[in-house]
Amino acid sequence: MSLSADGPVVPEVVQTDAESVRDQRRRQILEAAERAFVREGFHGASMHTICAEARMSPGALYRYFRSKEEIIAAIAEDERRRAFTVLQRLEGPGSVVDRVVAAALAYFEEMERPGATALALEVMSEGMRNTAIGETFLCNEVAVRDQLHLTLAAAQDAGEVAAGVDLCPTISMLMAFAEGIVIRRAFDPMLTRARIEPMLRCVTETLLRPVEHADRRLG
Amino acid sequence: MSLSADGPVVPEVVQTDAESVRDQRRRQILEAAERAFVREGFHGASMHTICAEARMSPGALYRYFRSKEEIIAAIAEDERRRAFTVLQRLEGPGSVVDRVVAAALAYFEEMERPGATALALEVMSEGMRNTAIGETFLCNEVAVRDQLHLTLAAAQDAGEVAAGVDLCPTISMLMAFAEGIVIRRAFDPMLTRARIEPMLRCVTETLLRPVEHADRRLG
């Protein structure tokens, strides 16, 4: 990065600070916008509301974001990045079931942030239409699915997942279950982590075991 | 209701026809609004768009609905009613697992209607804020939960569901799973009924079996 070896040039600290100030302003706006969107939705919240929430004039705000759409896109991308981060748990220690459950629990914890679920629902709604936000959302879905596939395929090779399990629909089921729990948790205070975990683990084990077509009854 | 016993008054048939025409217009508007909302969301779609979709002028439309909010509420209530209807499957023949799975499959079929999932997501988003639509949504959630509780409690009394199963969180899990599958299906064409059914059945059986705390490994 240093262009000259000895000249005092512009100290990197200053440049970093300057960028940091700009980034800080952007983050301030994004956090304000997030609060506004949680309260009133992407289309329900006006720029004036966001400005008020960020304690900024429209003129100032528009120096950092070119449009409302750009703010929404940035927030959707943040959401994407955060959701994807929990998949690091897939590379931790323990059995494959342990790791999948750990990732799911981390996801639930992540979504406990106030309004996180409301925001996710908003992103999903937007994702159903063919907007740019939808692109981001679908891209993330594919990335999550790929990551899960890598983990489960390795576990299957190692004999930890039954050979007869068709991974793709199984992954869909796991993702559906996790997503469904997140949404339900927003309305249902009974769904604590302590109550979720054993069932989640049980279901995960069931899904990764060989398919049993025999008609079973409870004993 | 009849003020005179023998007078010819106004024949009821005429009145019925008049109401039918009005109901037909209302349904025409609701269907148009639904299409518009699916395309652009509750807040994204304007009354002009809805009017164009319904081939009506604003003046005409406002004779049938007092506000946009009223249209949204009517659509949310339709959604609620439809979703609740599938629970009739809980009273059909077969084991409790059969019946729960049948209800879930009926729900998936119901949600295959174009845009149904988009609409449901929109209703959920709105439901997260404390609007009147949220009231409708939560009311429906409770009704579904109660109905499931009745069925499962009866099955538990009959010994068909393990006595150790805590029904309330189990019901939450079942609902979460079903809802998650519906949402995922909107993005994932792989989730056909044929692929879903065995896994759904397997998971349902697992959830209704006694909790096993012992650490199990695949054989």
Next chain:
DNA sequence: TTGCCGAGAGCGAACGATCATTCTCGGGGT
């Protein structure tokens, strides 16, 4: 039959409010 009547459906321009965005301009740092 003809002509007039009132009711209600429907139309589309128009309303005030609010939307996202831009313009103008004063103040502070270099």
Next chain:
DNA sequence: ACCCCGAGAATGATCGTTCGCTCTCGGCAA
């Protein structure tokens, strides 16, 4: 001196809603 930042008024567009008007149609007196 310059320059960029930020404030806040102003912009045209669009929002949900209303208003004044026309058209249609059934009933009734002549």
